Amino acid sequence: MTIIIDPQSSGISGNMIIGALVDLGADKNELEEVMKKSAKIIGEINVIFDKINKKGIDATYCHVEMLDKKSHVHYNELVDKINALNLDESIKKTSLNVFKRIAIAESKVHGKNLDEIHFHEVGASDAVADVVGSVWAYYSLNLDKEKIIGLPISVGGGQVKTAHGILPVPAPAVLEILNGLNFKGGPVSSELATPTGCAIYAELCDEINEFIPLVKAKKTGYGAGSKDFDHPNVLRIIQTEDENEDDKIDVIETNIDHLTGEEIGYLFDVIMDAGASDVSITPIIMKKNRQGSLLKVISKKSKRDEIVNLIFKETGSLGIRIAPNIHRGLAKREFIKKTYEIEGKEYEVTFKIGYVNGEIISKRPEYEDLKRIAIDSGLSLRKVKEIIHE
Structure with missing residues (x-):
């Protein structure tokens, strides 16, 4: 309130x-x-x-x-x-x-x-x-x-x-x-x-x-x-x-042209660990035709200041753009678990189901579950996805 x-x-x-x-x-x-x-x-x-x-x-x-x-x-x-x-x-x-x-x-x-x-x-x-x-x-x-x-x-x-x-x-x-x-x-x-x-x-x-x-x-x-x-x-x-806080996000952006690929990968991980809802890094052409990257972070307001300070610390950026209180449309989400027998062993798989107006618009198994099964069973990730076909 x-x-x-x-x-x-x-x-x-x-x-x-x-x-x-x-x-x-x-x-x-x-x-x-x-x-x-x-x-x-x-x-x-x-x-x-x-x-x-x-x-x-x-x-x-x-x-x-x-x-x-x-x-x-x-x-x-x-x-x-x-x-x-x-x-x-x-x-x-x-x-x-x-x-x-x-x-x-x-x-x-x-x-x-x-x-x-x-x-x-x-x-x-x-x-x-x-x-x-x-x-x-x-x-x-x-x-x-x-x-x-x-x-x-x-x-x-x-x-x-x-x-x-x-x-x-x-x-x-x-x-x-x-x-x-x-x-x-x-x-x-x-x-x-x-x-x-x-x-x-x-x-x-x-x-x-x-x-x-x-x-x-x-x-x-x-x-x-x-x-x-x-x-x-x-x-x-x-x-x-x-308004429902889940419907509101802050978008945090900055341009990067001085970090190595390894440093950008590390930056991606630490921002996600800090509680960002999503992180994307897009190749861009900057002024004077320099190649660079656009870092875009989606964050809840409660995490915004922590993430902004983290970006300053890790990148040395001199300016970060913040678009606060952007509203996003959200589909209703539900998580269910199903058990599958693969290569003689039972595995539990979590499915994320999305609804709009009561209709299912998506039903996808969680990647981490598929990865775990592939590693444990020795099957390819592609083969596991074929078996987990729902």
């Missing part, structure tokens, strides 16, 4: 993430209790979940109301308080990773060390509730076992009022948190991406893609933002089913 976080139209915030995860099935009663207990390390809060409609899209809105306020909390103090919470270690660790991202961003913006950092908006009780609540919901849905893909965040535009005065959108802390990640401005003149939401997103996402990959949508959760625009102000989190 793949989970896609889509903040392309309306940005991202902590309460939008929580709303979308509740929409996906996180228990809002348990979540409310977790958020209240977590926020209490700084101050009392009230949590309300509502189903609201944003320009035609039904979404879950998580409203966190601070019942008392504290001007700020130091980063080290916040770490100690979160570590003291009665929560699973994984939830506390991930929550602290989120706050560390925020603290590092703040330290760079203000030119201070981490132990000097104190939070304003992001260290308030509602921000603690947003971070710990989002992380709790993430683990409660077992999303830590799934691949998380983030689409580029729309950060908005214009200006925003902060504890440090009027700042341009995106605010400096948001820029630091998103450093190295794809994001875009607009589509409105308003702040769409908060430091809390960006830090949660950056911590949870395994990769950032420009587009949604080839998947099958299973369920979508919508988390509503507090503002109203001409478009639905919602964050959506899409639960998907991947």
